[in-house]
Amino acid sequence: MSLKLIEQHCIFDGEQYKYRHYSEVLQCDMTFSIYLPSNKERKKIPLIWWLSGLTCTDDNFSQKSGFQRLAEKYQVAVIIPDTSPRGENVANDEAWDLGQGAGFYLNATQDPWAKNYKMYTYITDELSGIASTLVPNFSGKESIMGHSMGGHGAFVIGMKNASRFKAISAFSPILSPSQVPWGIKAFSSYLGEDKTAWKEWDASELIKETGMPPILISQGTADTFYPEQLVETTFLENARESNQEVNYKKIEGYDHSYFFIATFLDDHFAFHMKHLS
Template sequence: MTLKLIEQHFSFDGVQSKYSHYSEVLQCDMTFSIYLPSNQEKKEIPLIWWLSGLTCTDDNFSQKSGFQRLAEKHQVAVIIPDTSPRGENVADDAAYDLGQGAGFYLTATQEPWAKHYNMYAYITDELSRIAAALIPNFSGKESIMGHSMGGHGALVIGMKNAAKFKAISAFSPILSPSQVPWGIKAFTTYLGEDKASWKEWDASELIKTTDAPPILITQGTGDQFYPEQLDETTFLENAKVTDAKVTYKKVKGYDHSYFFISTFLEDHFDFHIEQLS
């Protein structure tokens, strides 16, 4: 594995870095960003994953959220994958909600997507090994968070790997992708017409059968995609089946943007640090 350092910046005494590498899982070149706190006391460092939404790259969260202040405050590393495989030979679609920039954090089974669109294994296996090697004094403790499509990804990956992730949080997540336009379009394309195969990638289905770690969700009432794409009803009803530890917060007037995320990000970091301690 060869990593190429693209850029690096000091931020709040820690270091924000951006790398590229060839992914064997995705069969293309990928980028990711990682923040390492200063760790002046040489303590063990936990890791928080951030998964971004449709059309985003690893730059959106690193440049717009201001998370570095919180990561340094709590002495936690943060890794930010890209949202999909990319490149001239990677299948794409002209629509913003499908193809490059819209990987949906799953394992595609349909052609031409199956060759490259395997974000689930990329995150849980390949990039996990890279992250562990990059973090000095890594504690082995991890949690996961995300926004919109990335909120869907955080919930699905977090619940499918409940022994790995101590906590899950999400901003305006796609909670029931099998029931809403974004998810139906992506699942039909990447997974095929058999809706039974969709269930393992739907948070509202997984919550019924999973011993999930604690979950925090924040949703703005002024979100332009709520409730059409982001309705919480089925997820919260199904969470009762397993008595899952879900905290769902609606905040009046907030939209889908990073103004919303940056406002409530400290709450999410506090939640994660409590579970990672």
């Protein structure tokens, strides 16, 4: 495994690391960030995954949210993958909502994307294996959270692996990608025009299954992408019909930014730790 440490910072008594490695799944070099709490008492440490949104990298959450204070408080590790494969030889698009920076956390089946765009397998298999070696005293307990496109990814990965992830939460998530412009564009490109193939990557379809982890969602009312890209109606209706536990919070005055995330991150960490303890 070609794992290279490229950054290390002490913060709130823990350590924030940034690594580069060659991904066999994505066939390119990738970076990811991971926070390890101080663990002075040498206890078992759970792991939270954070998935970022369109145009982001693994730096946005680590540098803007201040999550490390909470991760140290709760003694939980946090891993942050990049949002897509990267590099000169990786397919891309001129638009900001497709291609590099916009991997949508799925496994693409259409050319030219199919060669590299397998973020689902990268996260659930390859990067998971790496993470398990980096977290000292790993408890084996995991949960997943994300923002916008990363909220979509958190739901897809969390619900397709419901026995693995103890809880799922999201800020401003794309809940019905098959019905909104961002998702339709990405799914048409990555998965093709057969909409039956889209269902396994759509949270509003996956929520119909029983036995899903508990869910928390925060959505700001001043979000410029709401409701067009982030409409919740179908998801919540399907959740009710399947008796799924969903706490959907619509919060007055907040937008799509990291100001929103930083404000309510305490609530999300408390939610995750309730299920990871």
